[in-house]
Amino acid sequence: DTGVSQNPRHKITKRGQNVTFRCDPISEHNRLYWYRQTLGQGPEFLTYFQNEAQLEKSRLLSDRFSAERPKGSFSTLEIQRTEQGDSAMYLCASSLGLAYTDTQYFGPGTRLTVL
Amino acid sequence: TQLLEQSPQFLSIQEGENLTVYCNSSSVFSSLQWYRQEPGEGPVLLVTVVTGGEVKKLKRLTFQFGDARKDSSLHITAAQPGDTGLYLCAGGQGAQKLVFGQGTRLTINP
Numbered sequence: 001d002t003g004v005s006q007n008p009r010h011k012i013t014k015r016g017q018n019v020t021f022r023c024d025p026i027s028e029h030n031r032l033y034w035y036r037q038t039l040g041q042g043p044e045f046l047t048y049f050q051n052e053a054q055l056e057k058s059r060l061l062s063d064r065f066s067a068e069r070p071k072g073s074f075s076t077l078e079i080q081r082t083e084q085g086d087s088a089m090y091l092c093a094s095s096l097g098l099a100y101t102d103t104q105y106f107g108p109g110t111r112l113t114v115l
Numbered sequence: 116t117q118l119l120e121q122s123p124q125f126l127s128i129q130e131g132e133n134l135t136v137y138c139n140s141s142s143v144f145s146s147l148q149w150y151r152q153e154p155g156e157g158p159v160l161l162v163t164v165v166t167g168g169e170v171k172k173l174k175r176l177t178f179q180f181g182d183a184r185k186d187s188s189l190h191i192t193a194a195q196p197g198d199t200g201l202y203l204c205a206g207g208q209g210a211q212k213l214v215f216g217q218g219t220r221l222t223i224n225p
Contacts (some may be wrong), residue, residue: 004157006157031214041218042203042216042217042218043203043205043213043214043215043216045212045213045214056211056212058212069176093157102207103158103163106157106158106159106160107157108156109155109156
């Protein structure tokens with residue numbers, strides 16, 4: 001078990017461009033979460049999947065953001081028409097999804113810088 | 116809106132000293148996790164507590180969940196420079212999203 005992986009680790013883009021991040025969860029983990037973390041703050045929840053179903057989306061997730069988990073395995077997070085305020089660390093986490101008190105394991109994150 | 120308040124936000128102490136970090140909320144959580152995060156990396160899980168009043172020890176780290184499951188503390192004994200990092204508490208309600216505190220940035224000086 002290699003843990004949660006995220007790619008790329010760093011992304012620098014110009015304002016207005018689209019970007020896509022990928023997350024590969026721990027195998028056999030049913031739940032997958034996306035969080036965003038800005039400098040000096042704790043992570044903030046964006047959305048989560050139970051297998052391929054997206055079950056909750058935060059109000060932080062504007063129309064420019066879309067997340068998918070097409071086969072219930074890896075997930076992608078796309079940001080369209082990026083803005084400077086999108087600059088942050090995007091974190092993915094996964095959990096077994098079987099227990100009421102499920103533990104989430106985080107990946108190393110993708111740091112996005114929008115110029 | 117559920118909020119978790121961590122205190123202090125910054126703490127700088129000498130090697131060998133003891134310290135306590137607090138995590139407080141007005142909301143009840145079914146579980147509470149403590150994570151440690153290094154710069155440029157994702158949070159790494161330290162412990163999960165689920166029962167009110169529960170105490171867990173991890174070497175020199177002691178974690179406690181409040182009786183009412185609204186607060187938690189992390190106590191480090193004889194701090195070492197390797198303990199330096201950002202400590203995050205996170206509350207869970209069911210197996211869904213976590214609500215994080217803003218973190219405590221700990222620096223242990225040799």
